[in-house]
Amino acid sequence: xxxxxxxxxxxxxxxxxxxxxxxxxxxxxxxxxxxxxxxxxxxxxxxxxxxxxxxxxxxxxxxxxxxxxxxxxxxxxxxxxxxxxxxxxxxxxxxxxxxxxxxxxxxxxxxxxxxxxxxxxxxxxxxxxxxxxxxxxxxxxxxxxxxxxxxxxxxxxxxxxxxxxxxxxxxxxxxxxxxxxxxxxxxxxxxxxxxxxxxxxxxxxxxxxxxxxxxxxxxxxxxxxxxxxxxxxxxxxxxxxxxxxxxxxxxxxxxxxxxxxxxxxxxxxxxxxxxxxxxxxxxxxxxxxxxxxxxxxxxxxxxxxxxxxxxxxxxxxxxxxxxxxxxxxxxxxxxxxxxxxxxxxxxxxxxx
Amino acid sequence: xxxxxxxxxxxxxxxxxxxxxxxxxxxxxxxxxxxxxxxxxxxxxxxxxxxxxxxxxxxxxxxxxxxxxxxxxxxxxxxxxxxxxxxxxxxxxxxxxxxxxxxxxxxxxxxxxxxxxxxxxxxxxxxxxxxxxxxxxxxxxxxxxxxxxxxxxxxxxxxxxxxxxxxxxxxxxxxxxxxxxxxxxxxxxxxxxxxxxxxxxxxxxxxxxxxxxxxxxxxxxxxxxxx
Numbered sequence: 001x002x003x004x005x006x007x008x009x010x011x012x013x014x015x016x017x018x019x020x021x022x023x024x025x026x027x028x029x030x031x032x033x034x035x036x037x038x039x040x041x042x043x044x045x046x047x048x049x050x051x052x053x054x055x056x057x058x059x060x061x062x063x064x065x066x067x068x069x070x071x072x073x074x075x076x077x078x079x080x081x082x083x084x085x086x087x088x089x090x091x092x093x094x095x096x097x098x099x100x101x102x103x104x105x106x107x108x109x110x111x112x113x114x115x116x117x118x119x120x121x122x123x124x125x126x127x128x129x130x131x132x133x134x135x136x137x138x139x140x141x142x143x144x145x146x147x148x149x150x151x152x153x154x155x156x157x158x159x160x161x162x163x164x165x166x167x168x169x170x171x172x173x174x175x176x177x178x179x180x181x182x183x184x185x186x187x188x189x190x191x192x193x194x195x196x197x198x199x200x201x202x203x204x205x206x207x208x209x210x211x212x213x214x215x216x217x218x219x220x221x222x223x224x225x226x227x228x229x230x231x232x233x234x235x236x237x238x239x240x241x242x243x244x245x246x247x248x249x250x251x252x253x254x255x256x257x258x259x260x261x262x263x264x265x266x267x268x269x270x271x272x273x274x275x276x277x278x279x280x281x282x283x284x285x286x287x288x289x290x291x292x293x294x295x296x297x298x299x300x301x302x303x304x305x306x307x308x309x310x311x312x313x314x315x316x317x318x319x320x321x322x323x324x325x326x327x328x329x330x331x332x333x334x335x336x337x338x339x340x341x342x343x344x345x346x347x348x349x350x351x352x
Numbered sequence: 353x354x355x356x357x358x359x360x361x362x363x364x365x366x367x368x369x370x371x372x373x374x375x376x377x378x379x380x381x382x383x384x385x386x387x388x389x390x391x392x393x394x395x396x397x398x399x400x401x402x403x404x405x406x407x408x409x410x411x412x413x414x415x416x417x418x419x420x421x422x423x424x425x426x427x428x429x430x431x432x433x434x435x436x437x438x439x440x441x442x443x444x445x446x447x448x449x450x451x452x453x454x455x456x457x458x459x460x461x462x463x464x465x466x467x468x469x470x471x472x473x474x475x476x477x478x479x480x481x482x483x484x485x486x487x488x489x490x491x492x493x494x495x496x497x498x499x500x501x502x503x504x505x506x507x508x509x510x511x512x513x514x515x516x517x518x519x520x521x522x523x524x525x526x527x528x529x530x531x532x533x534x535x536x537x538x539x540x541x542x543x544x545x546x547x548x549x550x551x552x553x554x555x556x557x558x559x560x561x562x563x564x565x566x567x568x569x570x571x572x573x574x575x576x577x578x579x
Contacts, residue, residue: 043475046475048475048478048479073483074475074478074479075480075481075482075486078481079479080479080480081475081479083472085472087470087472087473089473089476089477089491090495091494091495100477100480100490101481104481105481146480147479147480150479150480
């Protein structure tokens with residue numbers, strides 16, 4: 001398991017970054033608003049800028065230590081970066097870009113081979129092309145491939161999806177995830193999007209105004225931010241086997257069926273559903289306009305400022321709804337209660 | 353057009369001096385531009401001022417300084433004389449004069465080329481395992497090619513026109529150090545040689561136009577190659 005110990009300070013003009021944390025695990029997120037210091041941290045870990053003091057240790061090896069006067073050069077750290085903009089070398093074709101890091105990697109470290117990667121990221125048709133006329137998504141796939149082929153010990157993904165539009169973002173995510181799943185490269189995923197965090201990471205280090213907060217998980221963070229976020233808690237639902245039904249699409253969601261007004265023809269799609277779009281009833285309402293009425297059991301409740309999050313189990317599938325405190329008292333909701341959740345077919349937003 | 357055999361020699365001399373000066377300056381110009389753009393160090397402003405100085409100084413002043421350093425009693429000339437090398441009043445002196453005067457133009461263009469390279473491309477190359485010299489050769493050099501090309505043609509053209517520093521440090525010796533501007537200067541001093549002077553002027557114009565054309569063509573080709 002990847003172990004990264006960071007205890008550093010860096011002043012840049014008026015901004016100061018102080019991070020002290022131990023990161024263990026293969027899929028870690030670094031979450032924070034823009035300007036919080038995430039990118040600076042990426043530069044410090046990769047060795048592109050030098051901390052004022054402190055130490056960085058990766059898998060027991062010092063990358064930097066002001067006490068021991070160690071500062072390993074960026075090119076020797078074997079930490080590859082996927083940037084927000086793909087940053088492909090414009091004077092090289094796709095193949096030369098892909099092989100840039102591979103050629104500079106010691107033969108004994110070349111565990112990931114080009115053929116396997118080209119297959120996984122579906123880069124075969126792009127190999128001979130110049131990089132300027134690739135689409136944004138293609139560029140980012142090549143950039144990912146280039147970083148992976150350098151056979152790094154750690155991959156830093158610095159907001160790799162921010163420059164892409166929504167539809168493309170969620171098409172790229174499976175590729176980003178596959179790097180960890182298929183090749184076992186641990187990564188730090190840097191982003192200010194909670195949805196991306198939920199899809200990409202298991203643990204999160206939150207950075208606020210240049211300071212690191214206690215470690216958390218995507219779930220905890222999503223719950224904590226439910227009240228402040230304009231969309232509440234975003235439920236991510238994987239729905240499958242769509243069928244046409246009265247002008248809507250009927251999807252399978254575990255043992256449940258959900259009616260959705262717009263979807264993709266794909267066999268499986270990822271949907272987003274805001275906790276604020278779910279209306280809870282104590283008893284079965286006889287007739288409602290919302291097309292989905294689900295009987296569910298309350299498994300857990302949590303507070304986020306003045307709001308109460310209700311974690312529901314719908315035949316084993318998890319759903320988080322959100323109500324105000326007075327509603328919770330009025331409905332007398334407690335863990336174990338049975339409720340009915342009404343969701344309009346138009347409330348689901350397809351991501352990919 | 354009237355060209356005497358001496359004129360042909362002067363044209364040849366001009367080309368030889370300008371080409372040699374440009375070729376010799378290129379590696380230094382590249383290195384200095386790289387230092388200024390990519391390396392943080394104390395006294396960078398001083399280096400910039402020093403490099404740009406020949407741009408503002410009268411070429412005669414530069415020629416005079418060069419004469420003082422390279423002459424028999426100058427500190428470099430002294431050393432060279434000891435090993436039997438004489439620079440002053442040879443075509444090599446004309447090369448040094450041209451190189452000094454044209455150097456700031458070369459550095460300026462290469463610098464502009466380097467400054468247009470996205471810093472993250474360099475960061476990407478380093479994080480992919482490239483040492484600084486590797487990054488320099490595989491990323492910075494190819495991506496500043498247009499700047500290098502522009503700087504070289506500017507410097508070549510400037511060298512062709514070099515007069516003030518050259519006449520002081522290399523003299524105006526027909527067949528040895530006489531370049532086109534120096535030959536024109538000779539013709540211009542005698543009223544009967546207007547036609548000869550005009551012919552050489554025409555040659556100057558033609559060479560300059562050809563250089564600028566080549567420069568445009570090459571930079572367009574480079575631009576297409578990248579797109």
